[in-house]
Amino acid sequence: LNICKHFNIPKLHQLSHYAQSVLLFGATDGFNSELPERLHIDFTKEVYCASNKHDYEEQMALWLQHQEAVFLHGSYLNWLWKDLQQVVHVLAKMPAYPQRSVQHLITAHGATMFLPALKFFLCNHMLHSIVNPGLQDHLNIFRQVVITARPNPLVSESPRQWCVRATPEVPPGCGWKPGSPAKFDMALMSNGIWAHTLEGVRVAQVRIIFTLPHQFGTYPQALAYIEWFTLLRELDLL
Numbered sequence: 001l002n003i004c005k006h007f008n009i010p011k012l013h014q015l016s017h018y019a020q021s022v023l024l025f026g027a028t029d030g031f032n033s034e035l036p037e038r039l040h041i042d043f044t045k046e047v048y049c050a051s052n053k054h055d056y057e058e059q060m061a062l063w064l065q066h067q068e069a070v071f072l073h074g075s076y077l078n079w080l081w082k083d084l085q086q087v088v089h090v091l092a093k094m095p096a097y098p099q100r101s102v103q104h105l106i107t108a109h110g111a112t113m114f115l116p117a118l119k120f121f122l123c124n125h126m127l128h129s130i131v132n133p134g135l136q137d138h139l140n141i142f143r144q145v146v147i148t149a150r151p152n153p154l155v156s157e158s159p160r161q162w163c164v165r166a167t168p169e170v171p172p173g174c175g176w177k178p179g180s181p182a183k184f185d186m187a188l189m190s191n192g193i194w195a196h197t198l199e200g201v202r203v204a205q206v207r208i209i210f211t212l213p214h215q216f217g218t219y220p221q222a223l224a225y226i227e228w229f230t231l232l233r234e235l236d237l238l
Helices: 015-025 034-050 056-081 102-108 114-125
Strands: 088-090 097-101 138-142 144-149 160-167 186-190 201-211 223-228
Touching: 034 056, 097 102, 102 114, 102 138, 114 223, 160 201
Parallel strands: none
Antiparallel strands: 088 144, 097 138, 138 201, 144 160, 186 201, 201 223
């Protein structure tokens, strides 16, 4: 926010045209200051209220940068939504944790409701499956899924990538080999209706990324076990 060294702002600049316009076209019925006043509210008043009222100039400039970044990213997502076939989900060629038991998933991944969720999925999507899943079953588990989409022309020419991880805690090994904490990423899930509101969008934590064992039938895609968060409420404009 640089210091303005003149008063040639749009509202005052219009005054220099009023006299000539009245002589040419008559009364100034079509002139008003609504547009610059609206911008003054959006770019000054509301932004100032979002600051802590101390050193507010820097906070206001940063707030406007954030709003512009959110708007541009939202425009990019809306552009992607028009052609979802360009969005690709990539898994590793081989599972990072092969043949993990359901009991291990419940304990290590914190997936307490995994077995009921798997039974519900089989009843609704694998109607010809006659095998009832249990704690003795084993599944191939993947560490992460990489989501690749078309590049954002405003940022880079390289394709955009998002990595969603679902890895349990790894304890320290023998010697100096360190362990690693659990990584269960959050993700925004849509019900298929993309909108500018929070309706139809929910936050979830990805606990398990796996493929369906052959004894339950053949399913063409990998699956994920997630835990839903509380529904999003009204949008906080600040």
